[in-house]
Amino acid sequence: MVLYAKPACYRLTPDSGEHVLGIPDITLHDGLTFPVITFGTYKLNGIAGMEAMVSALDVGYHALDSAFNYENEGAVGHAVRKSGKKREDLRIASKLPGRHHDYNEALTTIEESLYRAQLDYYDLYYIHWPNPKVGKYVEAWQALIEAKKRGYVRSIAVCNFLPEHLEKLQKETGVLPSINQIELSPYFPQDEMRALHKKLNILTQSWSPLGRANKLLQDPLIQKIAQRLNKSTVQVILRWHHQLGCVPIPKAASKEHQISNMDIFDFSLTEQDMKDMATLARPDGRSHGQDPATYEEF
Ligand SMILES: NC(=O)c1ccc[n+]([C@@H]2O[C@H](COP(=O)([O-])OP(=O)(O)OC[C@H]3O[C@@H](n4cnc5c(N)ncnc54)[C@H](OP(=O)(O)O)[C@@H]3O)[C@@H](O)[C@H]2O)c1
Numbered sequence: 656m657v658l659y660a661k662p663a664c665y666r667l668t669p670d671s672g673e674h675v676l677g678i679p680d681i682t683l684h685d686g687l688t689f690p691v692i693t694f695g696t697y698k699l700n701g702i703a704g705m706e707a708m709v710s711a712l713d714v715g716y717h718a719l720d721s722a723f724n725y726e727n728e729g730a731v732g733h734a735v736r737k738s739g740k741k742r743e744d745l746r747i748a749s750k751l752p753g754r755h756h757d758y759n760e761a762l763t764t765i766e767e768s769l770y771r772a773q774l775d776y777y778d779l780y781y782i783h784w785p786n787p788k789v790g791k792y793v794e795a796w797q798a799l800i801e802a803k804k805r806g807y808v809r810s811i812a813v814c815n816f817l818p819e820h821l822e823k824l825q826k827e828t829g830v831l832p833s834i835n836q837i838e839l840s841p842y843f844p845q846d847e848m849r850a851l852h853k854k855l856n857i858l859t860q861s862w863s864p865l866g867r868a869n870k871l872l873q874d875p876l877i878q879k880i881a882q883r884l885n886k887s888t889v890q891v892i893l894r895w896h897h898q899l900g901c902v903p904i905p906k907a908a909s910k911e912h913q914i915s916n917m918d919i920f921d922f923s924l925t926e927q928d929m930k931d932m933a934t935l936a937r938p939d940g941r942s943h944g945q946d947p948a949t950y951e952e953f
Contacts, residue, residue: 683833684856687810693718695906708734722750732772748779753953756791761798780808784952785820815947836860843940864903894919
């Protein structure tokens with residue numbers, strides 16, 4: 656089967672004539688190439704979850720997000736093997752849980768993550784939450800730096816880090832993460848964090864990019880834009896993330912959603928659309944009130 660790309664929108668058409676989409680790559684500050692959409696896997700567990708991941712890889716995603724605490728690293732590894740994709744073409748991620756921030760425990764946890772997935776390496780490994788009250792995220796970061804040296808991971812990153820946490824990493828280790836994965840959606844656009852990431856050359860990755868399919872998907876303004884462009888509200892939201900320079904991580908169990916969520920490269924939002932969508936920001940726009948300054952996860 657020969658695939659060829661039309662550069663304008665990264666549509667690939669196999670010999671079968673079936674329509675397949677592709678996702679373009681960008682390059683992180685440490686040189687790792689990374690696609691502009693990641694596939695979210697929270698709640699995708701067991702056989703059904705694994706099959707959903709195989710389907711996602713089959714339709715053209717090449718990055719899978721995961722975490723030790725999602726308890727699906729086994730499903731992720733199995734999906735990688737079942738997909739038949741070349742390992743080097745994929746970007747597989749996991750995350751260190753808050754209960755294992757001690758240096759030695761963190762390294763053992765990463766080794767366990769690898770065993771669970773039956774992978775030789777992760778492309779990305781994140782600190783899942785900073786848990787500032789515990790105050791061990793710098794120690795955890797030193798373990799991630801060592802894990803990279805040992806070849807367990809190719810790129811090291813964080814989630815839910817606030818400016819003061821990034822500053823502390825830089826001051827105490829001199830190493831900044833390639834990515835900060837934060838909650839981000841039109842109701843919670845994180846203007847200050849995005850500006851800081853830009854300054855520090857850290858990629859912003861948006862978790863719960865669809866607000867966990869809450870009322871955001873019925874928002875009248877987004878619906879109006881979607882109607883004008885003949886796209887779905889979800890596609891408009893994902894395109895909005897893309898135009899902000901963020902990498903969204905939509906989770907979708909069904910193949911239909913998986914395909915439509917990738918189909919965002921043949922249209923653009925106007926400057927006015929982006930300005931209008933900026934008015935949707937609200938201080939309480941987080942979907943579950945998980946402020947990393949106080950919220951802790953172990
Ligand atoms: N680092 C962190 O702390 C953190 C925290 C939360 C999440 N995450 C990551 O971010 C990923 C995404 O976040 P999320 O899973 O919370 O929420 P999300 O991606 O914002 O929303 C997922 C929901 O949207 C639905 N959906 C997807 N595509 C759709 C479409 N085209 N039309 C209608 N509904 C659609 C899904 O339904 P179906 O599944 O039925 O399609 C699911 O109910 C997670 O899976 C996880 O990998 C990271």
